[in-house]
Structures are given as C-alpha cells and as structure tokens.
Amino acid sequence: MGVAFVTACRRVDRPGCFADDPGMSDQSTSVAQLRELIADFVAVREWGCYHDPKNLAMSIAIEAAELMEHFQWVRSEETAAVLANATQRAEIIDEVADVACYVLSLANALQIDLSSAVAAKVAKNGEKYPVERFRGRYFKPGAT
Numbered sequence: 001m002g003v004a005f006v007t008a009c010r011r012v013d014r015p016g017c018f019a020d021d022p023g024m025s026d027q028s029t030s031v032a033q034l035r036e037l038i039a040d041f042v043a044v045r046e047w048g049c050y051h052d053p054k055n056l057a058m059s060i061a062i063e064a065a066e067l068m069e070h071f072q073w074v075r076s077e078e079t080a081a082v083l084a085n086a087t088q089r090a091e092i093i094d095e096v097a098d099v100a101c102y103v104l105s106l107a108n109a110l111q112i113d114l115s116s117a118v119a120a121k122v123a124k125n126g127e128k129y130p131v132e133r134f135r136g137r138y139f140k141p142g143a144t
Contacts, residue, residue, distance in 0.1 A: 031104075031115045038104040056106040063102055067095035 042048055070092050074082055083089050107114040 034100075035104050035108055035114065038101055039108050042105060042108075051105055051109055053106060053109055056102055056109055060099060060102045060106065063095060063098040067092065067099060070095065 042051055070082065070088060071079065083092070104114070106112075107117075
C-alpha cells in the first residue's frame with residue numbers, strides 16, 4: 001500500500017476524511033473513519049474477493065516482517081540512529097501504516113469492532129499483568 005495508498009486517500013472526496021487535512025492527528029481520526037477509508041479503498045478497486053481472513057492475516061505477517069527488516073541486526077541502543085535517518089524513518093512509517101491498513105481490513109472482513117476489541121484486550125491484560133506486580137518488569141506470569 002504505502003505511498004500509493006496515501007496518494008489514493010488524498011483523492012477521497014468526503015468531508016472530514018483525514019486525508020483532506022494534512023494537519024490531522026491521531027486524536028482527530030477515529031478507528032471507524034480509518035476502517036471506512038480502508039473499506040472504500042478496497043471497494044473501488046474490487047479487491048474484496050481477495051480480502052479473506054487468510055489472505056489478510058498473511059498480509060499482516062508479511063508487512064510486519066518488512067517492518068522488522070528495518071531493525072534486523074540493529075542493536076537496541078542503535079535504534080535512535082535508525083529513526084534519526086529521514087529516509088529510514090519514512091520507510092518504517094510506511095511499513096507501520098501497511099500493517100495497520102491490513103489490520104483494519106481484517107477487522108472489516110471479520111466484522112470486528114476494533115475499538116471494543118482493543119479495549120477488552122487491554123482490560124484482560126490489566127488483570128493478567130497487575131501494575132503492582134509488573135511495573136518495570138517484563139517477565140510473564142509464573143516466571144521468576
């Protein structure tokens with residue numbers, strides 16, 4: 001998707017579409033708006049027949065692997081330097097966006113309310129990883 005996706009989004013003729021306002025931020029674009037944007041992008045290209053759960057799940061994994069390539073063999077302490085490189089940062093942003101686009105498309109295909117699903121998962125994780133036991137720690141429950 002990447003640059004072509006962003007370019008296509010700028011052509012969306014809908015008031016309130018985030019692509020109409022380059023100054024919009026995460027706080028002003030809802031998940032529902034993003035899902036609709038992705039659904040419209042897929043629909044006008046008649047790609048729905050290819051966007052089944054298996055293909056979308058595989059696409060998420062593929063795009064996540066492309067994202068990981070940017071950090072392969074980079075030590076954690078070197079990550080800041082990678083992100084300081086404008087070209088590399090732009091490529092990483094594109095890969096993150098690709099993963100998000102496929103996640104949104106999968107949510108559309110499976111009719112998942114992504115906002116509710118994320119909120120429920122965070123609540124579940126809150127019970128699994130209580131703050132008083134896990135603050136500043138990364139181990140799994142049951143591990144020492």
